[in-house]
Amino acid sequence: MKGAKERRLVNYHTHTWRCLHAQGTEAAYVRRAIDLGFEVLGFADHTPWPYEDDFVSGMRMRLNELQGYLDTVAALRQRYAEKLLIPVGLECEAFPAYMGWLADIKAERLDYLILGNHYDMTDEGDHSAFDDAGGFYFGRCTRPEHVLRYAKRTIAGMETGLFDYVAHPDLFCHTYGVFDAECAAASRDICAAARALDIPLEYNLLGIQYHARGCEAGMLGYPCARFWEIAAEQGCRAIIGFDAHSPEQLDRLDIYDGAVAFLDTLKIERLPHLNRPGCVPRREE
Numbered sequence: 501m502k503g504a505k506e507r508r509l510v511n512y513h514t515h516t517w518r519c520l521h522a523q524g525t526e527a528a529y530v531r532r533a534i535d536l537g538f539e540v541l542g543f544a545d546h547t548p549w550p551y552e553d554d555f556v557s558g559m560r561m562r563l564n565e566l567q568g569y570l571d572t573v574a575a576l577r578q579r580y581a582e583k584l585l586i587p588v589g590l591e592c593e594a595f596p597a598y599m600g601w602l603a604d605i606k607a608e609r610l611d612y613l614i615l616g617n618h619y620d621m622t623d624e625g626d627h628s629a630f631d632d633a634g635g636f637y638f639g640r641c642t643r644p645e646h647v648l649r650y651a652k653r654t655i656a657g658m659e660t661g662l663f664d665y666v667a668h669p670d671l672f673c674h675t676y677g678v679f680d681a682e683c684a685a686a687s688r689d690i691c692a693a694a695r696a697l698d699i700p701l702e703y704n705l706l707g708i709q710y711h712a713r714g715c716e717a718g719m720l721g722y723p724c725a726r727f728w729e730i731a732a733e734q735g736c737r738a739i740i741g742f743d744a745h746s747p748e749q750l751d752r753l754d755i756y757d758g759a760v761a762f763l764d765t766l767k768i769e770r771l772p773h774l775n776r777p778g779c780v781p782r783r784e785e
C-alpha cells in the first residue's frame with residue numbers, strides 16, 4: 501500500500517445527506533478525508549433547480565436548502581483550513597432553461613461545477629419537465645438511441661462552457677449489454693468534444709463499487725474500459741472522482757490505486773487537481 505502523501509489524494513465529487521440518496525453530514529465527510537490524508541475534498545452535491553412549478557425532486561436538495569449547503573461548507577472550510585482544502589461546487593445536468601440561473605450561481609457562489617448528465621429532457625421546449633420530473637435516466641440506457649442521445653446531450657452540456665469536468669462520462673454503459681457501434685460512436689464524439697473544449701473526463705470510482713457489488717451484472721457498467729481506450733486515443737485528460745455518497749466510500753484507496761494503475765496503462769494524462777481558484781492544493785499554489 502502506498503502512503504497517503506505519495507497518493508496526493510484529491511476528490512471534487514462528494515455528495516451529502518441533502519440529496520436524499522446519500523448519507524452523511526458535510527462534517528463527517530471532512531473528518532474522514534482528513535483521517536485518510538486527502539489534500540482536497542470538494543463538495544459537488546446534486547444541484548437544486550429553480551423549477552417553474554411545484555415539482556419536488558427525490559434526488560436533489562431543494563432550492564431553499566442551497567444556502568444552508570453553502571454556509572455549512574464555508575464554515576468547514578474555515579474551521580479546517582490548516583488541514584484540508586474544501587472547495588464547493590455542484591453536480592448538474594445541462595437543462596437549457598436553467599443554464600442562465602446556473603451561470604449566475606457559479607459566478608457568485610461556487611468554486612466549480614461538474615456535469616453529471618443523469619437525465620434527459622422530456623422535450624426541447626422551455627418547460628420545467630426537462631428534468632427528473634419526467635426525463636429519461638441515462639443510467640438506464642438499453643437501446644442504441646439512448647446512447648446516442650446521451651452523447652448529444654453530454655456534448656451540449658460541455659459546450660455551455662460552465663463545467664469544469666464531466667462526471668462519469670460513460671454512464672450510458674451502466675445497463676447496456678455490449679459495446680456496439682453506437683457505443684463506440686458516442687464515446688468518440690464525447691471524447692473528441694472533451695479534447696477540443698479541454699474539459700477533463702472523470703474516472704468514476706463509485707461505478708466500480710456498483711459493479712463489484714454485482715449491480716447490473718452482465719452489463720458493461722462504468723467506468724467502461726472500451727470507453728477509456730477511446731479517451732486515450734483521443735488524447736483526453738482524466739480526473740479521478742470518488743462520487744462519494746457516504747463517508748465510508750472515501751476509504752476505498754484500493755480502488756483508487758487500481759484506477760491510477762489502469763489510467764497509467766492507457767497513458768492518459770491524469771490531472772492532479774482542478775485548475776480553478778479555490779481548488780488548487782496549497783502546496784501547488
Ligand SMILES: [Zn+2]
Binds near residue numbers: 515519521546745
Ligand atoms: Zn447521486
Ligand SMILES: [Zn+2]
Binds near residue numbers: 515591616667
Ligand atoms: Zn455524483
